Every structure is written in structure tokens, then in C-alpha cells.
Amino acid sequence: MHAEASGRDAADDASTAARDSIDRAAAALATGGEELLRHVLTDAPVGLALVGPDLRWRWANPAFCRTAAVGPERLLGGAAAEAALAAAAPALDAVLVDGSPREPSAGHPAVPRLRLRARRLVIGGRTAGLVLAALGPAEEPRPPATGPDLPHELERARIRVAVLDAAAGRIGTTLDVDTTCVELADFTVPALADLATVELLAPEAVERGAPGGTLRLHRAAAVCTAALKPHLAPLARPGESVRHPEGSAVARCLRTGRPVAAPVREGSWPGSAEQAGPAAYRAAGLDSVLAVPLTARGRVLGVLSLARAGESARAFTEDDTLLVGDLAGRAAVGIDNARRYTRSQGIALQLQQALLAEPGNPHPNLELASRYLPSGTSSVVGGDWYETVRLPFGRTLLVMGDVMGHGVEAAVDMSTYRSMLRDVAGMDLPPHRILRQLDALISExxxxxxxxxxxxxxxxxxxxxxFSSAGHLPPALVLADRPTELVVVPTGPPLGTGLGGYEQQARELLPDQVLLLYTDGLVERRGEDIDASLARLAALRLPAAGDLDDLLDSVLHALTPEAAEDDVAVLAARVRRR
Incomplete structure (x- = not known):
């Protein structure tokens, strides 16, 4: 017992010394100073080595070579040493992904087994590889047991959970399909592969299942290490279509719905749109490939393809396949959610545009112009609307509204409120009483x-x-050669609260005066006070005397950002000259 305790104490001391040395090593490497590197690392009593993100040996100090009983030339250039490192590849990949230090074992028949401590090395915000400390010889593997190796299974499960936990925060951050695919590919390179591509089936192919013969997929993402970029230029770029002949790894993966691993030399790896894939892969030194289906809710959406450069020791293992399969499954749910959301937003956009395209019925004494612009991603479509209602004695009621929320439900509510307004406006009530009636109806x-x-x-x-307002932004009055005026209107609560309390404000209607109504997407900016947003509108000098469409062009050009955060509706009105 005393001998065992002494052994554990020695191991703990070695681990503590390794942690201290590895911290100094990481700091020295991050500074990039060769003199500091020589003093801190070369003469360090603890064995230290640097491994690249591709899990290849880059450098080792004399103490590391002594502990490994391997000369520097064999360690840094030998196949056996690379194979020894490959034995610890799953744990080292996990360190690259989540940054948590680990203590794996590495070994090969020609290289003594070592117990290592690995820490991720980040230089300038980028992962430069791993710093390894040699803690000493690893315990000899026990004879195979009749039951499962529980510690090994637990370690494998712990690594998978750590990787998937890290992926949860980096994949599926938006409801955009292509963005989710790029995030998936970025996550796997270089931690799990040297090249990653994500390709999707067309929606109609997803519904009917993968057809036979040559498959054509949409390449949504392609990410590789910097060293491979010159060799992979012939491959299809994101946005292009890719053909996969029958019998290829991708075709087999999609047909069976199961992962397929294959070496490039078999000629079974996919081509590009120009069918230059196999040659480009071989020129880049890519050898091991893995195609994993992207399956969500029982349907195959596409495929995640990974490739590694190097010797067969870096071939995808069973542990790799299980890990990448779990990763692909989670990402596929995000891709499917993004597709469903995009489809629902397309329906909302079509519904809203159809409703807003219905012609209003103003009196001939009024000129009108209107625009509706969805946001850049169509992710916030559904709530903005405008209307015109013809009333007796040459009067026209102009309406601008914005239903809170977005999507199909908001567009449907918008249509309902629009119909209610037409009915209430037909009673020829003053504007503030129209709002009171609408508020009561909606709040029911x-x-x-x-x-x-x-x-x-x-x-x-x-x-x-x-004018009368239910929580809306103020109207603008435009006259030639005058600043744009924002009309101060008493503002009541939004419709649907049941609180009422609306008032109205009268203003003189001048010849050639243009009224501009708009929704908040025109002026509001995230992180900016609304007073500053409205001041930007008031500062505009607009062409009030010209065509109303020209005025709307000027407003939208001056105020609408390139990447709109919300949809925009605007309505301009002017009394027609007799």
C-alpha cells in the first residue's frame, strides 16, 4: 500500500510540474520569441512538444525525446511516431475543439507508451495547435476482459459530450440555412478534419428520398485548412451544384442513410461540378474520407463530408464516426428548422405582399405612392401594413399600422385588423373614435x-x-425648400390593450404639401435612441414638388440600411392639383 501511495504521489508531482511547464511553454510560444523559447523550453526538465492542428509533430525538447526514448529525427519525421500520436487522436481532437486540457496516452509497438498532458495553443486569436507535456510512461494495457472496458467507454462518452456541448454554442446561431451549414463546416476544421463540405438535397428530393443514378446536390459550405486551399481550387464552391456518381461515398451514404468511410485511392470519393474532385483530393494529399448523412425527423437532408490528409494512421476510426454522426444529427435539426422557418417566412411574405397589393380606394383629389420592403433575410416579415378608405365629402382616411411580432401569424392578424378598420371607418367616425372601436374589438x-x-x-x-395615433411614430409633412416636419400627435396605447384614451390633432393642409407615413423599420436602429432616429428623418430635404415615387426613392435611399433589421412600409399622399 505504501509503495502504491508513493507511486500516486510521484505521478501527482509529475502532473503538477507538467502543468506549470506547459503554462510557461504556451506563454513562450505565444510571444514568438526564439530566445525565450530556447531558454524556457529547450532546457526545461519536463518533456515538452508542439503538435500542429493536423496532429503532426512540430517540435520537441530533449527531455521529451528522452522520456519517449526516441531521437528527434524519429519523433519528428517517423511513421511510428505519427502512429503513436494517432492513438490519442480522439482526445487530442477534443482538446482542439473545446480547449479543456486532457491527459491521454499515446503509443505504438515501435515507440514506448507515454502519458501526456495536452493543452490548446492559441496565438493571435487562432488555434495554432497543442502543447504536450510528457508525464511519464503509461500503464501497460490490461488483457482484454470478457465484459466492456467501462473506463474507456466513459472517456469516449465524455469526449463526445464535450464536443457536442461546444458545438451547441457555435452551430445553428441563426435561422438561415447556408449560415448553419458554414458554421458546421467551420467547427470541424481543423479539429476533426482538413476539409469539410456540406451539401444539401433539393427540397423535392428530400420529400421523395434520394433517387438512383447520379446525384446533384447544392454545396452550401466548403472549409479547408490554409495549406490545402491552392490544391482544392478546382472543386465546386458554395452555391454551386455538385454531381455524385452512383457508387460514390456520398451516393452510398445518402442511399443507406449511414456513414461511409473510404480512402481516396479507391476512386470512390465525390467529384465537383467539373468532376475534378478525385484528382484534386489526391494532389492535396487527402487520403481518408468520411461521408455522414444529415438526418432530421426521419428524412435525409444532405451530407457532411470530411477528409483528412496524411497517412492511413489518421483514417477515421469508429470513435470518429460516432462523434461526427452525433454532430451531424444535431446540425441537421438546425438546418431543418432553418428550412421550415424560411418556408414559413416565404408564405408570410407572399401573403403580406398580396394583401398590400390590393388597390386602395382614395378620392381622385388625392395622389398616393407606397412601398413595402421586407428585411434582407425575410426573417421578420409579416406585421407592416397600410390602407386607404374613401369617405363622403371628398375625404380619404390614410392608415399605417404595424402588428407586433412576425411571421405568418402576424400577417394573418394584419389582414384581420385591416378588415376591421374598413368596417369601422365606414361608420364615418372621427379618427380617435375609430381607434377606440378598433381597440375594443381587438382586445376581445x-x-x-x-x-x-x-x-x-x-x-x-x-x-x-x-391625425390620431395608437402608439405609432409621428407622421412627417414635407414642403419644397423647407425642412421635413414631424407632427406632434397625442399618442395613445397600442391597439388590443383595451385601455383606449385616444385623442386627435388637426393641422392645416397646404398646397403641394406631402404627407409621409411609415413604420419603425424605416428609422429605428438597434442601440440608437429613437429621438436620434427621428432627427435623421427630419433633417432630410426631400423633393416634395416632384413625383411621389421619386420622393419615396429619396427617403428609402437615405434611411434604409443595406442589411435591414426590420421590414419597412411607407405611404406618401398629396392633394392633386385641379
Whole structure:
């Protein structure tokens, strides 16, 4: 017992010394100073080595070579030494992925087994590889037991959980299909492979299953290490289609719904759109390949393909296949969610555009122009709307509204509120009483979404505008050679709250004056105070005397960002000259 305790104490001392040395080694490597590297590392009593992100030996100090009983020339250039490191590849890959230090064992019949401590090395914000400390000889493997090797199984499970936990924070950060695919490919390179591609079946092919013969897929992502880029230029780029002949690894993977591993030399690896794939892979030194299906909710959406350069010792193992399979399964759910969301947003956009395309019915004494712009990703479509209602005595009611929330549900609510407004406006009530009636009707349904709304009653016969607002941004009045004026309108609560309390404000209607109504997507910016956003609109000098479409072009050009964060609706109105 005393001898065993002494052995454990010695091992603990070695581990502590290794941790201290590995911290100094990482700091020295990060500074890039050769003199510091020589003093701190070369003469260190603890064996230290540097391994690249491709898990190849890069450098080792004399103490490491003595512990491994291998000369520097055999360690840094020998196949046996590379094979010894490959034995610890799953644990080392996990360190590269999540950054948590680990103590794997590495060995080969020609190289003594070592117990190592591995830490990820980050230089300039990029993963440069691993720093390894030699803790001493590893315990000799025990004879095979009749039952499962529980410690080994637990370590494998722990590595998989750590990798998947790291992936959860980096894959599926948006509801955009291509972005999710790029995040998946980025996550696997260089930690798990030297090249990763993600290719998707067309939606109709997903529904009917993979057809026979040559497959054509959409390449959504392709990521490789810097060293491979010059050799892989002939391959199809993201956005292009890729053909996979029957019998290829990808075709077999999609047909069976199971992972397929194959060496490139078999000629079974996929080609590109120009069918230059196998030659490019061989020129880049890629040898081991793995195709894993992207399966979600019982349907195969596409395939994740990984490739590694180097000797057969870096071939994909059973542990690799299980880990990548779990990773692909989680990513596939994110891709499927993004596809479903994109499809629902497309329906919402079509519904909203169809509703807004319905012609209003203003009096001939009023000129109108309107625009609707969805956000750049169509991810926030559904709530903005406008309307015109013809009233007696030459009056026209102009409406601008914004239903809170987005998607199909918001577009449906928008259509409902629009119909309600037409019915209430037909009662020829003043604007503030129209809002009161709408608020009462909408609040009767507890599932209804609140909405902001601005009414502007144009009365050219009496030269008067009358405004009333339910939580909406103020209207703008534009005259030639004058600054844009934002009208101060008493603001009541949004529709659907049941609180009421709406007022109205009358303003003089001037000849050639343009009224501009808009939703918040035109002016609001994330992280900016709304007063600053409105001041930007008020500072515009707009072409009030020209065509109203030209005025809207000027407004949208000046205020709409390239990557719109919200959809935008605008409506311009002016009394028509007789």
C-alpha cells in the first residue's frame, strides 16, 4: 500500500510540474520569441512538444525525446511516431475543439507508451495547435476482459459530450440555412478534419428520398485548412451544384442513410461540378474520407463530408464516426428548422405582399405612392401594413399600422385588423373614435397581437389634416425648400390593450404639401435612441414638388440600411392639383 501511495504521489508531482511547464511553454510560444523559447523550453526538465492542428509533430525538447526514448529525427519525421500520436487522436481532437486540457496516452509497438498532458495553443486569436507535456510512461494495457472496458467507454462518452456541448454554442446561431451549414463546416476544421463540405438535397428530393443514378446536390459550405486551399481550387464552391456518381461515398451514404468511410485511392470519393474532385483530393494529399448523412425527423437532408490528409494512421476510426454522426444529427435539426422557418417566412411574405397589393380606394383629389420592403433575410416579415378608405365629402382616411411580432401569424392578424378598420371607418367616425372601436374589438380576443396604428384623415375641401395615433411614430409633412416636419400627435396605447384614451390633432393642409407615413423599420436602429432616429428623418430635404415615387426613392435611399433589421412600409399622399 505504501509503495502504491508513493507511486500516486510521484505521478501527482509529475502532473503538477507538467502543468506549470506547459503554462510557461504556451506563454513562450505565444510571444514568438526564439530566445525565450530556447531558454524556457529547450532546457526545461519536463518533456515538452508542439503538435500542429493536423496532429503532426512540430517540435520537441530533449527531455521529451528522452522520456519517449526516441531521437528527434524519429519523433519528428517517423511513421511510428505519427502512429503513436494517432492513438490519442480522439482526445487530442477534443482538446482542439473545446480547449479543456486532457491527459491521454499515446503509443505504438515501435515507440514506448507515454502519458501526456495536452493543452490548446492559441496565438493571435487562432488555434495554432497543442502543447504536450510528457508525464511519464503509461500503464501497460490490461488483457482484454470478457465484459466492456467501462473506463474507456466513459472517456469516449465524455469526449463526445464535450464536443457536442461546444458545438451547441457555435452551430445553428441563426435561422438561415447556408449560415448553419458554414458554421458546421467551420467547427470541424481543423479539429476533426482538413476539409469539410456540406451539401444539401433539393427540397423535392428530400420529400421523395434520394433517387438512383447520379446525384446533384447544392454545396452550401466548403472549409479547408490554409495549406490545402491552392490544391482544392478546382472543386465546386458554395452555391454551386455538385454531381455524385452512383457508387460514390456520398451516393452510398445518402442511399443507406449511414456513414461511409473510404480512402481516396479507391476512386470512390465525390467529384465537383467539373468532376475534378478525385484528382484534386489526391494532389492535396487527402487520403481518408468520411461521408455522414444529415438526418432530421426521419428524412435525409444532405451530407457532411470530411477528409483528412496524411497517412492511413489518421483514417477515421469508429470513435470518429460516432462523434461526427452525433454532430451531424444535431446540425441537421438546425438546418431543418432553418428550412421550415424560411418556408414559413416565404408564405408570410407572399401573403403580406398580396394583401398590400390590393388597390386602395382614395378620392381622385388625392395622389398616393407606397412601398413595402421586407428585411434582407425575410426573417421578420409579416406585421407592416397600410390602407386607404374613401369617405363622403371628398375625404380619404390614410392608415399605417404595424402588428407586433412576425411571421405568418402576424400577417394573418394584419389582414384581420385591416378588415376591421374598413368596417369601422365606414361608420364615418372621427379618427380617435375609430381607434377606440378598433381597440375594443381587438382586445376581445385574448390571442390577438397588439398593433400600433396611425390614422390621417385628408379633408382637401376644408384644407385640413386630422391625425390620431395608437402608439405609432409621428407622421412627417414635407414642403419644397423647407425642412421635413414631424407632427406632434397625442399618442395613445397600442391597439388590443383595451385601455383606449385616444385623442386627435388637426393641422392645416397646404398646397403641394406631402404627407409621409411609415413604420419603425424605416428609422429605428438597434442601440440608437429613437429621438436620434427621428432627427435623421427630419433633417432630410426631400423633393416634395416632384413625383411621389421619386420622393419615396429619396427617403428609402437615405434611411434604409443595406442589411435591414426590420421590414419597412411607407405611404406618401398629396392633394392633386385641379
Amino acid at each position: 380576443n385574448e390571442s390577438s397581437r397588439p398593433a400600433t396604428c396611425l390614422l390621417a384623415l385628408a379633408d382637401p375641401g376644408r384644407n385640413r389634416w386630422t
